[in-house]
Amino acid sequence: MSEPSRDDRRASARVSMRLGIREADTSDAFDSREGNISLGGFAWHGAALSVGTLVEVSFSLPGLAQSFRVRGQVLNVSYGARGTSAHARFLDLPADVEQHIARYLDEVEKAES
Secondary structure, three states: OOOHHHHHHHHHEEEEEEEEEEEEOOOOOEEEEEEEEOOEEEEEEEOOOOOOOOOEEEOOOOOOOOEEEEEEEEEEEEEEEEEEEEEEEOOOOOHHHHHHHHHHHHHHHHHOO
């Protein structure tokens, strides 16, 4: 799977959801954070990790029984009116998970239009 360009990632819808975030390759508990997900990656508000840090995100999509755990890499950390937020891209996103995310984003977009 080729990596989407920055413009492609930005063109993808972003949907707010609760995410579990932790540093990758640890047995630490997931920190529950408000955030969003898109085809290219995910973002969250609250405690941020440094740019370049490998992370693991856990999330569930409505209508599916299973939850997903995938790896990402922090691309950007920003500080704004809502506090600290971090933005990460997916790493090695399995095709089936990408399809589930795409289907969910399409459903949300259709429901909002």
